[in-house]
Amino acid sequence: MLKSTLEALATKDQHATARLAAVTGTVELANLIPPTVSYESRGNLLIIGEQATITALANQFSALNSVTLLATEKSATAEKVENLFFSQAVSVKGYLGAFEVMCRVDGTITDTQVNLATVALGRNSFDIVLDMTAEGVVDTEIPAPGYYAAGRGRAVVADLVEELPAMVGTFDKPKYFRLNPDICAHSSRGVSGCDRCVDACPAGALTSNGHAIEINPYLCQGVGTCATACPTEAISYALPDPDNTQHFVFRLLERYQAEGGEKPTILFYGNRDEQAVVNALSTLPSTVIPVALEELATVGVDTWFSALAYGAHQVLLATNTAYIPATIDRVLADEISIAQAFLTELGYDADRICLFDFADAENFTAYDAALIPAEQTRFEGTKRDKLFAALNLLTQAAEVKPTRSELPANAPFGSVECQTQDCTLCMSCVSVCPTRALHAIGDRPGLLFIEQDCVQCGMCEKACPEKVISMKPGFNWDAESRTEAKVVHEEEAACCTNCGKAFAPASMVKMLTEKLQGHSQFQGEAIRRLSMCEDCRVRDIFAQMESDPESQLKV
Incomplete structure (x- = not known):
């Protein structure tokens, strides 16, 4: 139906001819034999x-x-x-x-x-x-x-x-999703974090068992909002995956421009709205290129910005806005608010990415100029890698050069703040971080942070026993600073009083010694063991047991 409509409109002008060649000549990659449930x-x-x-x-x-x-x-x-x-x-x-x-x-x-x-x-x-x-x-x-x-x-x-x-x-029925629990930011070591996917499912297919996300494939209807909302790509859409969709958009725009087409606008739509797209195409400019998705919400900001980087002048998310279920509407609205915040902070028009109601087709006016020259190499990596790659290009071309911007509260971007005077470098935050945005220095007591990897799940804040870590939502436009491993806190190492090996932060040993010196189990010589490494501590205990067996009752 869509193909016949594009063929009928192909004689309209050069853009329509190029559009037909691009749509019919670009092969969309998909799973040939997707997993199914019966x-x-x-x-x-x-x-x-x-x-x-x-x-x-x-x-x-x-x-x-x-x-x-x-x-x-x-x-x-x-x-x-x-x-x-x-x-x-x-x-x-x-x-x-x-x-x-x-x-x-x-x-x-x-x-x-x-x-x-x-x-x-x-x-x-x-x-x-x-x-x-x-x-x-x-x-x-x-x-x-x-x-x-x-x-x-x-x-x-x-x-x-x-x-x-x-x-x-x-x-x-196809199994629409893939789940990688190893990178899920929902929970770790009993600490709860991100619930975006659960909140984004309009079919009730996602639940939490308190430790992990569970997906009922029989209830899943393939809407894709869970994958779009997931900040770590632990849940990804599989029919096709967004990576293939972005590669398809890259090849589509490349073919369109090679055939002499200019000023392309990408119009994403869900398969169920094909008839509405067919009806609108006769009214819309011939520079509007339709791209079918299983569901409109299966792709998010990373795909939209990649399309702009690949040469699209505008990205339209086409639907009958009056009939979007509330949850899908909310997820799309959240993603669009983030996208438009990025655009406006860089001085670009917010509606370069926007919802498009079919009822407004007659009033649509396309943008004459692209934001940046078309990127000649498609982006690779995770969806965050592709988003940051596109944003870096847009930032370089922007007349406005922001340093740091506020974003909507639910945006999975930002940094952390640490009250270092009270931090004991216990590394509880590191143990729960799903992306290694927070990680140990390694060769000395210290904590490093990479802002680009932080998804603002909040688990580090909840896991911190001293309550010295807090979330700081926002976006750092300096790519070098954003990707740098910065020292959050470091201090002198305590060295074992027996063998001299560095084994813990000095402040932690001091804090434990002060807190436990009055404890019955740390009287006399036992308090010395807090200043020993784990190996020497064990040897000292057994040496004392050998010389004084009754001391076992005091250990």
């Missing part, structure tokens, strides 16, 4: 709602294996039907083929909740749920496959009568 459905349907409503619907789904009715309100006039249960307290969780419905069924002896599928079918779960309640039993913005909230207007019953009989069998 759903098993036997066609056991549960309908929830008012008694009169659901009993009238039961016969329309007779083609399914079974139909169970759960009335949340009784009706004195409704006819009696088989497999009808009553309950006002209902909870539903699961997905196609595996819906667990817990409720207290009216008329039973106990007040405890039961699994309704066990009572009604002798099975552990229902396969499909049709929710006719006005508020909806499940409150996620994007419901799981197999759950239809017709009562809230999210599905049409007449359409479901045709569709649901086909929801029987085995169905495969």
Whole structure:
């Protein structure tokens, strides 16, 4: 559909001809055989709602294996039907083929909740749920496959009568994400940190078990907001990954310009909006190049700025803004606010990256000039590497040369501050830092910090026993300073009184000696061991045990 529209518009001018050549001649890389998850459905349907409503619907789904009715309100006039249960307290969780419905069924002896599928079918779960309640039993913005909230207007019953009989069998769905827990900033050593991905999921597929992020691939709908919000790339989108998307944009713009096209504007859109894009193309300038994504929110600031660095004059994020679910809208708004803050700090127009509503197509005016000459080599590395590479180029070309800028509070950029007079260099902060932004000097007691690697997860602040570390959100525009390993705090090393080896910060040994000198276990000669290295301390303990066995009771 899009290709035929571009072909029809190709004779409009040279830009339209170049656009067609670029779009049709650039191969998009993707996973040929992506990982999948499978759903098993036997066609056991549960309908929830008012008694009169659901009993009238039961016969329309007779083609399914079974139909169970759960009335949340009784009706004195409704006819009696088989497999009808009553309950006002209902909870539903699961997905196609595996819906667990817990409720207290009216008329039973106990007040405890039961699994309704066990009572009604002798099975552990229902396969499909049709929710006719006005508020909806499940409150996620994007419901799981197999759950239809017709009562809230999210599905049409007449359409479901045709569709649901086909929801029987085995169905495969792509696994949209990759997860690398080794670089996750959510939690470390019992210290909690970043929750961006959990907050960004409109399908309720991401949860925290207190120690790590867990993703339910059966609930995941591939929206991609988790990967966009993740500051460390611990979660990355896989259909395709952003790296392939950025390489595609690079080759697309390269081909467009090679074919004689000028003044390109990149228009990102989700596949579901293809018809809206087709309708808008006849109105938009022929310099606007559409780029399809699985979902609009699967890419973020790194991809948008890479597009500007590769020669795009503007990046449009096209959607029907009135229909964006609240969570997706918030994640996009957060990313756009960061992007536009970067642009305005450099003296550029904020709407070089912006949301684009299809309804405004007739009023759109393209930018005549690029921000910088097109980068001839595509960026490599992590998504942060690519973002910083693009920002460095934009900074070099900008007339305004900021030094440090404030950013929105949720931006994963900034530094840390340390009250060094109270820091004992215990390295608790280093042990929890997910990116090694904070790390030890190594050959002497000291703490180093690389600002570019800090994602502002806050774990160092929470792990510090002296409470001397605090977050400082913002952006350092000096690339050399931002990437330099700076000394946060260092001090003289305490040397072992026995062998002379440096083994700890002098202030820590002093602090421990002062705090423990009154302790019963550190009386007499025992207090000396605090000034020894770990090896000499052990040898001293065993030497004393050998000469005075009763001293073991005092160790």
